[in-house]
Amino acid sequence: MIGLLGYAAFFLTIALSYAVMCLGLNLQWGFAGLFNVGVAGFVGVGAYAAALITAAPVAGRVGGFGLPIVAGWAGAMVASGLVAAVVGAITLRLRADYLAITTFGAATSLQLVALNAQGLTGGPFGIAFIPRPFGALAPHPLAFGLANLALVAVVTAGAYWLIARLTHGPWGRVLRALREDETAAVALGKPAARYRLQAFVIGCALMGLAGAMQAQFFGFIAPDNYLPTLTFQVWVMLILGGAGNHRGAVAGAVMVWALWAFSGSLFAVLLPPGLEARGAALRIVAIGVVLAVVLLLRPRGLIGERATVSRHLRA
Amino acid sequence: MIGQILVDGVTSGAMIGLGAIGLTLVYAILRFANFAHGEFASWGAYFTLLIATALAAAFGTGAPIGPLSFGWPVLMALPLGMVLTGGLALALDRVLFRPLRRHGAEIVLVIASFGASLSLRAALEFIFTDRPQYFSHGIAIALPIGLGLRATADQIGLLGAAIVLMGVMHAVMTRTRLGRAMRATSENPDLARLAGIDVAAVVRATWLIGGALAAAAGVFLGITVQIRPDMGFDLLLPLFAAAILGGIGSVPGALLGGLIIGLAEALAVPLVGAQYRAAVSFVILLAVLLVRPRGLFGVGRE
Numbered sequence: 176m177i178g179l180l181g182y183a184a185f186f187l188t189i190a191l192s193y194a195v196m197c198l199g200l201n202l203q204w205g206f207a208g209l210f211n212v213g214v215a216g217f218v219g220v221g222a223y224a225a226a227l228i229t230a231a232p233v234a235g236r237v238g239g240f241g242l243p244i245v246a247g248w249a250g251a252m253v254a255s256g257l258v259a260a261v262v263g264a265i266t267l268r269l270r271a272d273y274l275a276i277t278t279f280g281a282a283t284s285l286q287l288v289a290l291n292a293q294g295l296t297g298g299p300f301g302i303a304f305i306p307r308p309f310g311a312l313a314p315h316p317l318a319f320g321l322a323n324l325a326l327v328a329v330v331t332a333g334a335y336w337l338i339a340r341l342t343h344g345p346w347g348r349v350l351r352a353l354r355e356d357e358t359a360a361v362a363l364g365k366p367a368a369r370y371r372l373q374a375f376v377i378g379c380a381l382m383g384l385a386g387a388m389q390a391q392f393f394g395f396i397a398p399d400n401y402l403p404t405l406t407f408q409v410w411v412m413l414i415l416g417g418a419g420n421h422r423g424a425v426a427g428a429v430m431v432w433a434l435w436a437f438s439g440s441l442f443a444v445l446l447p448p449g450l451e452a453r454g455a456a457l458r459i460v461a462i463g464v465v466l467a468v469v470l471l472l473r474p475r476g477l478i479g480e481r482a483t484v485s486r487h488l489r490a
Numbered sequence: 491m492i493g494q495i496l497v498d499g500v501t502s503g504a505m506i507g508l509g510a511i512g513l514t515l516v517y518a519i520l521r522f523a524n525f526a527h528g529e530f531a532s533w534g535a536y537f538t539l540l541i542a543t544a545l546a547a548a549f550g551t552g553a554p555i556g557p558l559s560f561g562w563p564v565l566m567a568l569p570l571g572m573v574l575t576g577g578l579a580l581a582l583d584r585v586l587f588r589p590l591r592r593h594g595a596e597i598v599l600v601i602a603s604f605g606a607s608l609s610l611r612a613a614l615e616f617i618f619t620d621r622p623q624y625f626s627h628g629i630a631i632a633l634p635i636g637l638g639l640r641a642t643a644d645q646i647g648l649l650g651a652a653i654v655l656m657g658v659m660h661a662v663m664t665r666t667r668l669g670r671a672m673r674a675t676s677e678n679p680d681l682a683r684l685a686g687i688d689v690a691a692v693v694r695a696t697w698l699i700g701g702a703l704a705a706a707a708g709v710f711l712g713i714t715v716q717i718r719p720d721m722g723f724d725l726l727l728p729l730f731a732a733a734i735l736g737g738i739g740s741v742p743g744a745l746l747g748g749l750i751i752g753l754a755e756a757l758a759v760p761l762v763g764a765q766y767r768a769a770v771s772f773v774i775l776l777a778v779l780l781v782r783p784r785g786l787f788g789v790g791r792e
Contacts, residue, residue: 210597212525212604265776269783272523275600276730277779279525280772283727291765403723407608410601456615463609470602471589 177317184320191331192388194428197412198338198421199381205419206342207374208354210275214382214409216282219289219401220258221251221383222390226302237295244308248387255383256376263375268368289398301397305390327388334381339421350374411466419480493639495756501645503752504652509707509725510732510744511659512700518676518739519696522599527704527729529610530575532722534705535712536614538571539623557643560626560713568709572702579701580694582606614719622716648710655706656745663741668695676739731771735778737788
C-alpha cells in the first residue's frame with residue numbers, strides 16, 4: 176500500500192512536470208498558432224541552467240554555483256526565454272512553418288552542445304548530484320515523494336493560473352485574433368510580431384521551468400533526455416488533450432504519461448530479455464499511430480477549445 | 491588539403507541536393523514542411539539493402555565491380571529500392587496527409603509528418619535494430635584523380651550517378667508535360683486546376699519522384715558511410731537548409747543549396763570539429779532567414 180502510494184506520488188510528479196511543458200506549448204500552439212518543434216531543446220536549456228546554478232562546483236566544469244533551488248528555477252526560465260527570444264526574433268516574421276524548421280534546428284544544435292561541450296555540460300555523462308528539493312527527507316521515501324509532489328503541484332497550479340489569466344484577458348484575445356485572421360487583427364492596429372514573440376518566449380520559459388523541475392527531482396541529467404522523442408511526446412499530450420484548452424493540456428499530459436509508463440512496463444514484462452531496445456522502438460511507433468488517429472478522427476482532442484461566439488449572435 | 495575538402499564536400503553535397511529536390515517539390519506543391527522526408531532516405535537504403543542481399547543469395551555473390559566497393563546486386567537493387575520508396579511516400583500520403591488536407595489546416599500536416607517521421611524511424615529500429623549495416627565490407631581505396639586530389643571510386647561513381655539523376659530531373663521539369671504541370675501547380679494550384687491540370691496526378695507524381703530521389707540519396711549515403719535507422723533523420727536539417735537556401739520549389743536551387751551545405755560542412759569540420767557538423771546547416775539556415783528568406787532562386791510570395 177505504502178509502495179503503491181509512493182509510486183503514485185512519483186508518477187504524478189513526473190506527469191505534472193510534463194503538464195507544465197504542455198501548458199507552455201498550449202500557449203504557443205493552442206492560442207498563438209506558433210509551431211514549436213524544438214520543445215526538447217528549450218526543456219534541456221532549462222534543465223542545464225538549473226543544474227549549473229544549483230549544483231556544487233566540479234573541477235574542469237563551468238558553473239556549480241551552489242545557489243538555492245529557487246534561483247535555479249528562475250535562471251532556467253530566463254535562459255530558455257532568452258534562447259527563445261533569439262530564435263523567435265529571426266523566424267517569427269516569416270511564414271509559419273519556418274518556425275517549425277528553425278526550432279527543430281535549434282533543438283538539434285542545443286543537443287550537440289549538451290553532448291560535446293564537456294566544460295559546460297559534462298558531455299555525454301551529463302551532470303550528477305543536482306540538489307533535490309526536500310533532500311533532508313530522502314531517508315523517508317514516502318514523505319520525500321509526497322513533499323515533491325506537493326511542490327510540483329503548486330508550481331503547475333501557478334503556471335496554469337498564469338496562462339489562464341493571460342489567455343482569458345485582452346492579451347489572449349489578440350493572440351487568437353492573430354491566429355484566426357492576421358490581416359484583420361493587424362488592421363486593428365495590433366503589432367503581430369510583438370504579440371507572437373511574447374507568447375513564444377513565455378511558452379519556452381515554462382518549458383525551461385519544467386526541465387529544471389525534472390532535473391532537480393531526478394538529481395541527474397544527460398543529453399539523451401532531450402532527444403526529439405521528448406518534443407513528440409509533449410505534442411501528443413497537447414493534441415490528445417485538446418489544443419486551446421488548458422484543462423485539456425494538463426489532462427493530456429497525465430494520460431499520455433500514464434500510457435507511456437504503462438506500455439513501458441508491459442513491454443518489459445512481455446518481451447523476452449534482449450528485446451528491450453526493440454520494445455522501446457515499438458512504443459514510439461505505437462504513440463505515433465495514436466497521434467495520427469487522433470489528428471484524423473478527433474482533431475480537436477478529447478477536450479477541445481471552447482467555441483467563442485459573439486454575444487450578439489448567441490440566440 | 492583544401493582540395494581534398496572540396497572533393498568530400500561536393501560528393502556529400504550532391505547527396506544532400508538529391509534529397510532536397512523531393513523536399514522542395516513537396517513543400518512547393520503541397521505547401522507544408524515534410525519532416526518525414528529524411529525517413530524516405532533511410533527506408534530507401536534498407537529496401538535496397540534487402541533486395542541486394544536477396545539477389546546476392548539467389549544468384550551467387552556479386553563480386554565488387556572494378557575498383558568499386560560493391561557489386562552488381564546493389565546496382566540492380568537501387569532502381570527497385572527507389573520505386574518501393576516512392577510507393578511508401580505515396581502510401582503515407584494516402585493514409586495520412588491526403589485525409590488531413592481535406593480538413594484544410596496545412597500546419598497540422600507538419601506535426602503529422604513529424605509524428606510519421608519518428609514512427610517510420612522507430613519501425614526501422616524495431617525491424618533492423620540500431621546496429622549499423624553495410625552494402626559491402628570491401629574497403630574503398632582512394633585513388634589519385636589529378637591535381638594531387640584523391641577520391642574513392644565509389645565517390646566518383648556516385649557523383650556521376652547523382653549528376654545523371656539531376657540531369658534527368660531537370661529535363662523532366664523543363665521539357666515534359668508533367669514537369670510543366672508540376673511547376674504550374676506549385677505557382678498556383680487553383681489556377682492550375684482551372685487550366686485543366688489533374689492536380690491529384692501531379693501530387694502523386696511529386697511523392698513518387700521525391701521518395702525515389704530521397705531513396706537514391708540514402709543508398710549513396712549508405713555506400714559511402716553506413717546504413718543506420720537514424721541516417722535519414724540526421725539528414726533532415728541539411729535537407730531543409732538546402733531547400734530553403736535554394737528557394738522553395740526550385741530544383742536547381744535545391745541542388746546548388748545542397749552543394750553549398752555539403753561544402754560548408756566539409757570546410758567547417760577542421761575548424762569546429764566533426765561533432766558539430768550537424769549544427770553547420772542550422773547556422774546557414776539562420777543566416778539565410780535573416781538575409782534572404784526567399785532563398786537564392788525563390789520567388790517572394792509573402
